[in-house]
Amino acid sequence: MTIRVRLFATLREGRGKDLEIEKVQNGRELIEKLQIKEEDVAIFFVNGLHANIGVELKSGDEVSIFPPVGGG
Amino acid sequence: MERYLRNFKTITPKEQEKLQLSKVCIIGTGGIGGYVVEQLGRIGIGEITAIDADVFEESNLNRQILSTTKNIGQPKALTAQERMTLVNPDIKVNALHLAFDETNGEGILKGNDVVVDALDNISTRIMLADFCAKLGIPLVHGAISGWYGQISTVFPEDDTIRKILKANLQKGIEKELGNPAFTPAVIASLQVSETIKILLGRGELLRNKLLFIDLLRNEYEIMGI
Numbered sequence: 001m002t003i004r005v006r007l008f009a010t011l012r013e014g015r016g017k018d019l020e021i022e023k024v025q026n027g028r029e030l031i032e033k034l035q036i037k038e039e040d041v042a043i044f045f046v047n048g049l050h051a052n053i054g055v056e057l058k059s060g061d062e063v064s065i066f067p068p069v070g071g072g
Numbered sequence: 073m074e075r076y077l078r079n080f081k082t083i084t085p086k087e088q089e090k091l092q093l094s095k096v097c098i099i100g101t102g103g104i105g106g107y108v109v110e111q112l113g114r115i116g117i118g119e120i121t122a123i124d125a126d127v128f129e130e131s132n133l134n135r136q137i138l139s140t141t142k143n144i145g146q147p148k149a150l151t152a153q154e155r156m157t158l159v160n161p162d163i164k165v166n167a168l169h170l171a172f173d174e175t176n177g178e179g180i181l182k183g184n185d186v187v188v189d190a191l192d193n194i195s196t197r198i199m200l201a202d203f204c205a206k207l208g209i210p211l212v213h214g215a216i217s218g219w220y221g222q223i224s225t226v227f228p229e230d231d232t233i234r235k236i237l238k239a240n241l242q243k244g245i246e247k248e249l250g251n252p253a254f255t256p257a258v259i260a261s262l263q264v265s266e267t268i269k270i271l272l273g274r275g276e277l278l279r280n281k282l283l284f285i286d287l288l289r290n291e292y293e294i295m296g297i
Contacts, residue, residue, distance in 0.1 A: 008284060008291075040245075042241075068194065068238055068241050068244035069221065070192070070197070070243050071215060072104045072216065
């Protein structure tokens, strides 16, 4: 059960860009393992498609996570 | 008209006429919005409505194109209007020195062909997207934080904004990262390009897509929404 993870912008700090994470069942467990707070996740993609953070994950899935950007 | 000679052949004279008959509303005339007004005014959008409740402060000078040492304390929206009378007196600019909110949103947006999101907080963006959906007006979303920015083009039937912004957040990572000079200029230019393509009905739009830009690492990622 390996999930490939791509982190963007500030989420890379202290974690890296491309990661492989094992033994997680869903998005929430994944970010917990990465020590990312849920409020720091604005957009969560699984295999290039928008998904909710509670989504079930399966081996081989590729997850991309973006932080919230709100300035103007 | 000589003013628009260099617009041709990027756009045709007929398309130029179409822009002159178009109305675009820009919500926020700070970092992003200042550049949006500048570009839409120069290309020749016939009627621009610029809204901002703020006045210029010294801390705006690092990035907001409309701010100068001489207009600190002046309303941003009115400054946008004054500048456009110097740049392109052939267009009409309506300046609204007020906050966009639940009570005035519909009246402000109604009748516009495109709305440009140049706001500085997340909750108002969600309200703006709801108004645009209700009124059937395309919205061009843009936001920045430090080296990072994002844009997306949202049509009334799309649910993009609620998917990419979190309703329970007011600010994003910009509260730690600040906003430098170059990021709003990049995002504003992309929003203007999207606006022009919507108005002219050509090219490809970032519809149901999010373009996320990382200027620190030169990464430009387009994701499907």
